[in-house]
Amino acid sequence: xxxxxxxxxxxLTSRYRANLINSCTGYKSLNLIASIAGPQFTxxxxxxxxxxxxxxxxxxGFISRPLTVRRDTYNNIKxxxxxTVNQVNETIYKDAHHTSAKYDALTSEFEKTGLTEEFLDxxxxxxxxxxxxxxxxxFVNEYTIEENGCLLIIGAxxxxxINEGIVSKDGWIQLDRANTISSVGLDGxxxxxxxxxxxxxxxxEKTNSLWHES
Amino acid sequence: xxxxxxxxxxxLTSRYRANLINSCTGYKSLNLIASIAGPQFTxxxxxxxxxxxxxxxxxxGFISRPLTVRRDTYNNIKxxxxxTVNQVNETIYKDAHHTSAKYDALTSEFEKTGLTEEFLDxxxxxxxxxxxxxxxxxFVNEYTIEENGCLLIIGAxxxxxINEGIVSKDGWIQLDRANTISSVGLDGxxxxxxxxxxxxxxxxEKTNSLWHES
Numbered sequence: 001x002x003x004x005x006x007x008x009x010x011x012l013t014s015r016y017r018a019n020l021i022n023s024c025t026g027y028k029s030l031n032l033i034a035s036i037a038g039p040q041f042t043x044x045x046x047x048x049x050x051x052x053x054x055x056x057x058x059x060x061g062f063i064s065r066p067l068t069v070r071r072d073t074y075n076n077i078k079x080x081x082x083x084t085v086n087q088v089n090e091t092i093y094k095d096a097h098h099t100s101a102k103y104d105a106l107t108s109e110f111e112k113t114g115l116t117e118e119f120l121d122x123x124x125x126x127x128x129x130x131x132x133x134x135x136x137x138x139f140v141n142e143y144t145i146e147e148n149g150c151l152l153i154i155g156a157x158x159x160x161x162i163n164e165g166i167v168s169k170d171g172w173i174q175l176d177r178a179n180t181i182s183s184v185g186l187d188g189x190x191x192x193x194x195x196x197x198x199x200x201x202x203x204x205e206k207t208n209s210l211w212h213e214s
Numbered sequence: 215x216x217x218x219x220x221x222x223x224x225x226l227t228s229r230y231r232a233n234l235i236n237s238c239t240g241y242k243s244l245n246l247i248a249s250i251a252g253p254q255f256t257x258x259x260x261x262x263x264x265x266x267x268x269x270x271x272x273x274x275g276f277i278s279r280p281l282t283v284r285r286d287t288y289n290n291i292k293x294x295x296x297x298t299v300n301q302v303n304e305t306i307y308k309d310a311h312h313t314s315a316k317y318d319a320l321t322s323e324f325e326k327t328g329l330t331e332e333f334l335d336x337x338x339x340x341x342x343x344x345x346x347x348x349x350x351x352x353f354v355n356e357y358t359i360e361e362n363g364c365l366l367i368i369g370a371x372x373x374x375x376i377n378e379g380i381v382s383k384d385g386w387i388q389l390d391r392a393n394t395i396s397s398v399g400l401d402g403x404x405x406x407x408x409x410x411x412x413x414x415x416x417x418x419e420k421t422n423s424l425w426h427e428s
Contacts, residue, residue: 002381003335004374009272012385019385021269024347024374026301027389027396027406028265029240051242051263051277054362055235058223061277061359063265087240094412094421101415112417121217133238143357145275145368148268152366154359160218160238167216171226171233172399175241182241182396182406185386187413187424192241192396192406198308199401201315203326207308210401 023185027192030088030183032096032115033062035076036125037106042117044099044109044128045073048183050085058157059140060085066149072105074151077139083155085135086128090179093189121159132163132178172197237399241406244302244397246310246329247276249290250339251319256331258313258323258342259287262397264299272371273354274299280363286319288365295353296338297369300345304393307403337373346377346392386411 009017028048035043049063062085064074077083088096095113103112110117110126117126120136127134137155144151166177176194184190197210223231242262249257263277276299278288291297302310309327317326324331324340331340334350341348351369358365380391390408398404411424 002374002376002378004376005335006272006370006372009371009374010270014270016385017272018269020374020381020387021272021371022266023385023387023389024301024349024376025264025266025274025299026243026245026347026394027241029242031240049265050239051265052236052239053277053359053364055232056224056228057362058220058231058235059361060239063267063275085239087238090409093410097412098415098421101417101419103417133240135238140361141359143359143366145267145355145357145366147273147354147368148271150267152357152359154361156220157223157235158220160216160223160234162216162218162238164216167234171230171237172402173234173237174402175237175398176404180240182404184389184408187411188386188388188408189410189412190390190396190406190408192404194398194402194404195304196307196403197401198311198403201312203315203317205315207312
């Protein structure tokens with residue numbers, strides 16, 4: 001078993017350390033966040049830090065890196081309040097990765113990739129047409145993580161669009177039917193396969209599978 | 215394409231809405247967090263909200279649900295400051311799920327499952343012996359999300375233990391070699407397979423794969 005202590009971590013090269021720390025916590029969600037700098041200026045960026053905040057009211061959060069360099073997504077959301085969260089699937093993960101290239105603030109990553117802007121229901125910010133699950137959000141709040149300057153951005157979910165055929169009758173989404181990608185560290189991409197759903201756990205009772213009944 | 219607007223969401227049954235909102239943001243990490251109520255009292259609970267906060271210093275975060283009911287993990291961490299984060303793999307996901315059953319505060323979920331306490335290097339809190347990746351953390355800070363009372367807990371990474379054979383030479387961890395599980399919503403479990411690693415993205419250049427070189 002390999003063992004890294006905190007003082008070992010500080011002596012690693014920054015690249016090794018970043019790879020290790022980013023991948024040791026497990027598979028992460030992978031979403032493209034679209035925002036606008038103004039009516040004609042769209043922006044698209046890849047995030048692996050979207051987390052569930054609440055269901056009622058429906059809210060999600062994501063971590064923005066510290067504002068020590070220009071952060072287009074953060075600046076756009078603070079200025080225009082709306083953004084969209086678009087799930088990455090097997091067909092588009094290479095284009096999704098390319099949005100992390102450093103283009104200037106007014107260059108749209110939609111133009112530099114094969115990804116397509118889709119405007120729906122008068123929402124000011126486009127969705128990614130190729131995504132099977134698209135979420136329209138309004139900025140609610142931000143929390144600065146004092147320890148390193150990262151920000152937790154909270155968004156209220158205003159719209160959810162989901163392709164037909166992947167939502168179960170109880171609302172659970174079978175993500176592998178949409179070939180949803182999950183991320184490993186900073187640059188790894190994985191394709192999961194759902195293997196089980198388990199019933200609500202009760203003390204002293206064996207855990208049953210819901211999967212073979214559905 | 216299915217479309218849910220915010221007013222539709224509020225009319226859904228709470229179970230349907232919870233399933234939908236918890237699964238629409240994609241695959242999530244799945245970790246067992248161990249804590250202690252005191253020297254003889256261990257606790258183990260399943261979390262799908264662990265996120266990367268920073269690499270230098272190495273920190274992670276996770277979301278704790280609101281304190282409207284008893285939250286053993288939160289209470290233990292606030293009292294004793296240390297906790298461990300243990301990755302869930304294919305062999306233990308059913309036991310991991312069972313830790314969500316409501317046992318009383320002084321009953322150890324280790325005793326109620328097949329999971330084994332492992333004390334390493336004088337750390338006060340046990341790890342899960344069956345996990346291939348185990349992280350020892352010290353509480354650093356907490357942020358209350360005013361919108362619904364959830365808490366973002368920040369931990370400093372003090373120790374990382376990783377099974378042999380899954381760390382690449384550049385520090386990236388190939389999680390599928392450890393059969394790491396990823397979660398879908400509240401009760402779904404998926405087994406991912408790594409399909410690619412991509413090189414650092416540069417403007418106007420095609421994205422290359424690192425995967426077939428490694």
